[in-house]
Amino acid sequence: MRDRLPAAVALGSLFNPLNSSMIAVALADIEAEFDVGIAAVTWLAAGFYLTGILAPPVMGTLADRFGPRLVFCGGLVTMAVTGVLAALAPTYPMLVVVRLLQAFGSCATMPAGMAIVQAAMPGEDGRPPPRVIATISMVLTASATLGPVLGGVLIGLWGWRAIFLVNVPLAVVAFAAALRWLPRVRADGAARQVLPRLRPRLLATCVQFALTNVVFYVAFFAVPLWAQRSAGVPAHVAGLLVLPLAGLGIVMTPVAVALARRAGLRTVLVTGAALLLGGSCLLAVSASVAPVLAAASVLGAAAAFGQYALNSLVFVHADRRDTGAAVGFFQASRYVGAATASSLLGVLTGTGGLEASAWTMAAVSVAVLAGTAVLPVTRRPAACDEDRSGP
Numbered sequence: 352m353r354d355r356l357p358a359a360v361a362l363g364s365l366f367n368p369l370n371s372s373m374i375a376v377a378l379a380d381i382e383a384e385f386d387v388g389i390a391a392v393t394w395l396a397a398g399f400y401l402t403g404i405l406a407p408p409v410m411g412t413l414a415d416r417f418g419p420r421l422v423f424c425g426g427l428v429t430m431a432v433t434g435v436l437a438a439l440a441p442t443y444p445m446l447v448v449v450r451l452l453q454a455f456g457s458c459a460t461m462p463a464g465m466a467i468v469q470a471a472m473p474g475e476d477g478r479p480p481p482r483v484i485a486t487i488s489m490v491l492t493a494s495a496t497l498g499p500v501l502g503g504v505l506i507g508l509w510g511w512r513a514i515f516l517v518n519v520p521l522a523v524v525a526f527a528a529a530l531r532w533l534p535r536v537r538a539d540g541a542a543r544q545v546l547p548r549l550r551p552r553l554l555a556t557c558v559q560f561a562l563t564n565v566v567f568y569v570a571f572f573a574v575p576l577w578a579q580r581s582a583g584v585p586a587h588v589a590g591l592l593v594l595p596l597a598g599l600g601i602v603m604t605p606v607a608v609a610l611a612r613r614a615g616l617r618t619v620l621v622t623g624a625a626l627l628l629g630g631s632c633l634l635a636v637s638a639s640v641a642p643v644l645a646a647a648s649v650l651g652a653a654a655a656f657g658q659y660a661l662n663s664l665v666f667v668h669a670d671r672r673d674t675g676a677a678v679g680f681f682q683a684s685r686y687v688g689a690a691t692a693s694s695l696l697g698v699l700t701g702t703g704g705l706e707a708s709a710w711t712m713a714a715v716s717v718a719v720l721a722g723t724a725v726l727p728v729t730r731r732p733a734a735c736d737e738d739r740s741g742p
Contacts, residue, residue, distance in 0.1 A: 364460050367682070371403065372502070374399065376506060395446070396693070403685070404686045407679035410463065411462030412676045415672065419462075419464070419466035458682065461491075465487070467533055467536050469674040479666060481608045485605060492604075493600060557681055559723075560657075562722070564688025570708075574593055581705070597651065599652045619656050624716065627716040630647075635706055635712075665678060
């Protein structure tokens with residue numbers, strides 16, 4: 352059962368990145384059906400991102416206080432119910448409300464699942480086994496990047512409502528796996544605060560992850576947009592240009608694990624940041640599809656190294672009693688980066704197109720690279736290993 356626990360957590364955790372990215376290819380059809388205007392319809396994406404910032408720490412705290420298995424399963428039930436409601440939504444305002452509820456459900460599974468992993472499979476330096484973090488990192492990266500591809504297929508076959516309805520069978524499968532493979536973990540019901548204090552080292556890790564995701568999501572949005580506007584690539588093909596972000600993210604994660612084992616997490620962080628900068632600079636000087644694909648591949652490898660190392664550091668720097676909340680803050684930092692990237696994109700594409708976006712990515716990558724030199728990578732016993740027998 353311990354070997355299947357990571358699979359159950361990974362299956363439940365894919366809903367958040369998948370649903371945050373699938374919507375990108377459905378906005379035009381939703382706008383046309385409800386006739387609400389493009390500015391209004393973008394709230395389906397923006398509202399999800401804003402909820403993605405606010406909800407994960409709350410859901411993680413609930414997992415720490417009342418039990419992570421309960422919160423994990425509750426998130427899956429919410430995904431199934433909102434999948435049906437969104438597919439049947441008769442009006443646009445109702446669809447927005449259901450979409451926000453969906454965001455809360457999808458934000459529950461990752462912090463709750465990792466709290467279970469931390470309790471059931473403690474490893475070295477406060478971290479769960481590297482293979483567990485690697486598995487979940489690969490699922491998160493792949494599901495975020497494959498979202499537009501899956502969404503395009505579903506919309507082509509059954510229309511935009513299918514991107515919501517697909518959550519129902521996925522949630523049923525994930526719920527069955529959770530009931531069978533996730534152990535019950537004792538909750539610290541007398542947690543000290545509604546939202547535990549965000550320790551400086553954990554905060555630094557979250558800031559680093561947010562900056563990394565600014566670069567990732569600027570590329571994620573800018574590359575298909577450039578392909579359609581400047582390279583004359585059809586919309587259904589343009590979405591495929593981000594596939595290297597997912598493919599290399601999967602392939603390179605085991606490499607990141609091996610490098611961490613041999614040379615330490617600091618080396619993985621520096622390697623990821625250097626690749627992030629290199630991919631951004633390559634994208635800045637790209638004028639055709641082939642070099643853009645090469646740059647996306649480098650950025651995919653960078654995402655694999657960065658996400659694995661920073662995911663690991665969450666457990667190094669978090670108080671074990673607050674694992675759910677800590678992972679929740681970390682998950683929220685992803686959407687701080689995504690929201691920042693989407694805000695920047697409108698300005699950048701209107702002024703300098705892909706080149707301006709890429710040089711902005713390079714500037715942020717320099718900050719990420721500088722951060723790798725000062726980010727702590729070892730556990731601080733006095734701060735993190737507190738007595739679990741207290742109130």
